[in-house]
Amino acid sequence: NWDVQSNWYRFERMRPYIREIGIKENDKIISLPDFSFNTSLYLVGQKGWTNFSNYNKKEDIENLIDKGAKYLFISNPELLSKEFLHSFLINKVGSFEGIEIFKLTEDEDINESN
Structure with missing residues (x-):
């Protein structure tokens, strides 16, 4: 199926890449526009949220950030x-x-230098 080949498999292929750019296994992500319950999350090996719940407002994303995204x-x-x-x-x-891929939060362990 073309959709599976062109869309879903790239999530599986990107696993090594996201580790290279610093995304850890326990980092939660928001994957849009995945309207399945967790297909993209499963394939990329991350926990988080898809658009299964139809997130379409700024407040929805802010709420997910508050939950750890x-x-x-x-x-x-x-x-x-x-x-x-x-x-x-x-x-x-x-x-x-x-x-x-966009980072939503600042690292808690950043040391500020003056």
């Missing part, structure tokens, strides 16, 4: 123009076969 994975470029996502697309940390 650290990264946003966007696998459809059309979502990059959605107004409710704009403030979450500032800190791009990677891109893999059309999946754009």
Whole structure:
């Protein structure tokens, strides 16, 4: 099936890449627009949230950040123009076969230098 080949398998192929860019196994992600319960999460080996619950407001994403989401994975470029996502697309940390990856939170262990 074309959809499986072109979309889902790239999540499985990106596992080594996300480790290279610093995403840890226990980091929670938001994967959009995956309307399944957890297909993209399972294939990439991460816990988190998909768009199964139809997140489409800025407050929805902020709520998931409060629940521990650290990264946003966007696998459809059309979502990059959605107004409710704009403030979450500032800190791009990677891109893999059309999946754009954005960091949502600051590291708690950053040491500030003066």
